[in-house]
Amino acid sequence: MNKTKQLFAGLILMALALRTAQADYTLNLMKGVTKVSNDVHDLHMLILWICVFIGVGVFGTMFYSIYHHRKSKGHKAAQFHENTTVEIIWTIIPTLILIGMAVPATKTLMELDDVQDSEMSIKVTGHQWKWEYEYLDNGVHFFSSLDEASNKARQVGSGVDPRTVPHYLLNVDKPLVIPTKKKIRFLFTAADVIHSWWVPDLGWKKDAIPGFINEAWTSVDKPGTYRGQCTELCGKDHGFMPIVVIAMDQPDYDAWVKKAQEEAKKGADLSDQSRDELVAKGASVYAKNCSTCHLPDGKGVPGAFPAITGSTVVKGDITAQVNLVLNGKAGMPAFGKMLKADELAQVITYTRNALGNAVGDEIQPKAIQELLPKKSSEPAAKAAPEKSAPVADMTKEDLIALGKTVYANNCVSCHQAEGQGNPPMFPALKGSAVVTGNINAQIDLMLNGKGMMPGFGHTLKAADFAAVVSYTRNGLGNAVNDVVQPSVIQKLQSALPAEQDDD
Template sequence: MKPILKKIIAALTLLPLSAAADWNLNLRQGATSISNEIYDLHMLSLWIVTVIGIVVFGIMFWSIFHHRKSKGVKPATFSHSTTVEVIWTIIPLAIIISLAIPATTLLIKMHDTSEAQITLKATGYQWKWKYDYLDEDLTIFSALDAESSEVSQLDSGLNPMETENYLLNVDNPIVLPINTKIRILTTANDVIHAWWVPDLGWKRDAIPGFINDNWAIIEKAGVYRGQCTEICGKGHGYMPIVVNAVPMDEYKMWVADMKAEQEAKKNTSDMVLTMQELMTKGETVYKAQCLMCHQANGQGLKGAFPALAGSPLATEPAKRLGHILQIIYGKGIMPAYGEQLSDVEIAAVTTYERNAWGNDTGDIVQAKEVAEARSNKL
């Protein structure tokens, strides 16, 4: 053996297991019984085709080597063999049937959503997810977290490789209980999306006007991440999914807290904040909801998303009400934030946009004005 080859083999044998894990190309086993059954079926199929490949290529290379012309071997004159043809038809057929039976059984099991204890409806938006806990009368919106949004800006000067869970983190993760059968419905509000968390073992298209469903029993507590896997526009890569699986007691506490927070948001129309408070809160809302399209400097993206800095909408007094209404009800591909944000949050982000990036209008929008805009529009 050549010295260089010996060195390469020695280096490979000394590689740490962690380095080898970075090159893992196999399926992940996941955190549900379904995902583990899929993994087992995958491994069974992989080993079967591996053995078939070794046998077929082994026979082929052996035949090429032992029947080469340089040895004086003369080619056979027969054209076919009925026995061989019957054998190589029956054996593959038997293998396919032996794999089709467990695969079909698993597919039927994957679609059986009966006896679910919790139903979660996931609705895709450009570009975030809305989650309705149908048994709890609870709704949350889950969007890309502020840190990932900021790092993704062209002029941020930040390194995505140094950001933990870059583009895989959200502001409001969904919380689900472990060891509980959960039915997950998927649909969309605008274009086709797809809801996919690899550790659950499946994905489903989210199609406007249709509802698809599947189920999961998460066996291990932990955080599981996924993404939209249907190209849905400019922000397709910016709508991750984060599932926080917890024990049932912790889940019930979270639901109670979220309901209390949701109720508190309904009663913000009488809040009066100072300019500083509105600007601080507005900047937080802007980074979470608007930054990806309109950019950190308010300049937008030419040809796609209009600038807010210096725009008539955000600077002219006559367009103040229109500014508020556009945030509440949306326009074009801009989603309606009226359902997602409270009166005080809309007031804060409107105030921020009318006073940031040199707009300096001095306008202060209070929650009561937002509440009145909602009622007048209706």
């Protein structure tokens, strides 16, 4: 009797505990915050209750038959070989059940894949072990990594209790910000290995695969913060690349975009810094971007990630190390695309004068900036282009050289470095009928845009525009052997309707 009372008391306490923890822990599929996530939840519950009904019916009949027709009551098993009526019944009923399940499931799947009529597009690229976000409509671009507090607490021997860190391993330094009540299209790919982008509140997940583009969409009705993780085992720090999505009302989102664009325009701090200052700041850059592979003490992981301490590269010619850090090699990513010039100078100087190394030299941000790809010119002013000073013509060689830089800064993320694109989402430029065809048709497409491709008529200066057109027609495996001059583009830009402000 005492054991029975203890059992019941334990069950009651367990039920109360589960009820208390219900907000943080649940065994059922969550509803989420979008129409799609609610539709997925409703489909899940429909299928669940159908399965429960079938299970109760089948096992109820089975257990009833076993109990009430057992041998001890004198029952004997019936002897028969077939029954056409029964066979027809147990064929028709499951078929009807499957059809009843397939119709709503197909409807939900079609809804999940319907990215048409999207109001904005965000490209998501998975890296080991961070996410890259590129807003294709407004040019905002950044990398999102595990937040500093979680990164410190996760280190072995850090002495930090993870329970004291808010949203431990589920927080980032730069969250993805989206507006509410807008249909947002996501384009997923990866730079190294397969990743998978998953935010439970949105109701779906999508794989990010190198060389491929996957699509998904969402529309969040209420402002809030929604957290997720990478759900594809992608290497050593797979568990440390969380996702944070912040949904804002349109005015707040517009303010965030404006602030992000202003910060991007500021660029890196190119002022000279003392070696001690570079080393001090480089320590935090190293901890955030390098310690995962090379370890906090710089000893690396033999056979996988080389040590920084005593490295012949780090202790050797600084130019060779800079080139390696900027452009990457094999499993090492190209940090020239991820870090600013001042951060690169700081971390390079740090590795050469810390972690057991004492080379005694440094490199300044200005020197790094000279080695980075030159940014394209400032966006064309919204004032009437015809009032601008006439632009000079350029040689074919100068157009192509400038066009290569403009292409790297404006086109490569979609059409890829060699112009191979990512079909069917982003068409190849190499051998393209548009690029190798009538030059006026290509110029019109680039001025005004089409579909997902934005119009560059208001965002590139005439010289940059002419240069990138000429480059695509005489580079990337194409040899059309014609060019367009900036003066021609300037006249076409002056005829464009004024760009409308979002606000």
